[in-house]
Amino acid sequence: MRIFSENYGCYYNIIYRLLSDYKEITDKEITEIVREKGYGESMLFLLPKLKEDVWEFFGETRPDPVIPLTGYQKSWLKTVLMDKRIGLFLEKEELRGLLEQLSEIEPLFRQEDICATDIFLEGDDFEDEVYRENFRTVVSAIRAREVLDIEYNPMPDKRVRHYFIPCRIEYSIKNDCIRVYGVEEKSQNKLYQINLGKIVMAKSTGRFISIDKLPDIDRLIEKQYLEEPVTVLIKTERNALERAMLQFANYRKNTSRYVEKRDDDFDGTSNDIYKCEIYYGQGNETELLINILSFGPMVKVVGSERFLKQLKERLKKQRYRSV
Incomplete structure (x- = not known):
């Protein structure tokens, strides 16, 4: 973020590295770091001053390198800590202690200051204790390649229980939920996509998968x-x-500069336009459709015919509801 870049920029980081990594340092080592971390003109401006130790960094009373937080950084941290999803990564005591240290700091903004559009209203309950425990169990299993005993409700009147190998988690902005991607332990040819909020139990089994079997x-x-x-x-x-x-x-895509002639605002010969091909599964089609529509006139769909048909049908429904 730009609020971090000015105070602790290139030269500050060079000095910090020199002071923190080396008890004794040679001119050659100084030159190598300045060349690696600096700009082209750093060799002319910064290097001579460091070699001559103009700022007295490398004497017996060399200063301890510190990076105190700026007011903006503290405000940014306060904003992050006030997000309801942060409890997935921090214990209550950790979160309480950090907020106490920042008690006199104003956040950059508050959650109630933002009115989100084009998202589903019924997202996951990130503050639910069972949800948080399941999240940590799944993340731990992914890191350790452990098989989990998972029970979940794919539908209100249906409950499923299998031994799963969780492989990846994904956050959906539109649905405000976390999804777990994984396969069954016995049959690894079918991919399962489970909403974390629908998991009622996630238990460790103590069985682990080797990297070559993952x-x-x-x-x-x-x-x-x-x-x-x-x-x-x-x-x-x-x-x-x-x-x-x-x-x-989260989609596989190919993006390139678009230079073809068109009779609209997306003429690549006279405008700065990019073409993006997005690959997706049928299960993600509706969400992708909503995502694309949220860009309004900044994006134009030119294919595929299947997706264009879905797009036109959705726009007709929206027009009908607004009349």
Whole structure:
């Protein structure tokens, strides 16, 4: 973030590294670090002063390198700690202690200051103790490659229990939920996608999978992809391209500069336009559709025919409801 970049920029980090990594340092080592971490002009401006020890960094009374937090950094940390999802990663005592240290700091913003649109209202209950415990159990199992005994409710009147190998978790902005990707221990050819909020029990089994036996989760996900990706044209105005890359980060995609002629605002010969091909599975089609619509006139869908049909039908329904 830019609020961090000015105070602790390039030169500060060079000095910090020199002071923290070396008790005694040679001119050659100083030169190598300045060349590696600095700018082109650093060799002319910074290097001579360091070699001559103009600032008296390398004497017997060398200062201890410290990086005190700025007011903006403290505000940013306070904002993060006030997010309801932070409890997934911190114990109550840890969170309480950190908030006490920042008690006199104002956050950059509060959750109630933000009105989110184009998302489902019934997201996961991130503050529920069972939910938090299940999250930590799943994350621990992914890191240790452990088999879990998982029981969940795919539908209100149905309960399923299997021994699963959890492989990945994913947060959905639109659904405000966390999904767990995994396979059954006995049959690893079918990929399961389970909403963490629907898990009622996740127990350790003490059985672990070796790295060479671990399922190829990327291959299983790609097996679910439709044959033809959705192709969109993206403008660079209002940071649309950057936002799109972040929004679609969990999809496999190919992005390139678009230079073809068109008779609209997405003419690549006279505008800064990018083409992005997004690969997806049928189960994610609705969510991807909503994500793309949220960009409004900054994005234009040009394929596939299947996706265009779904898009037109959804727009017709929205128009009908608004009349």
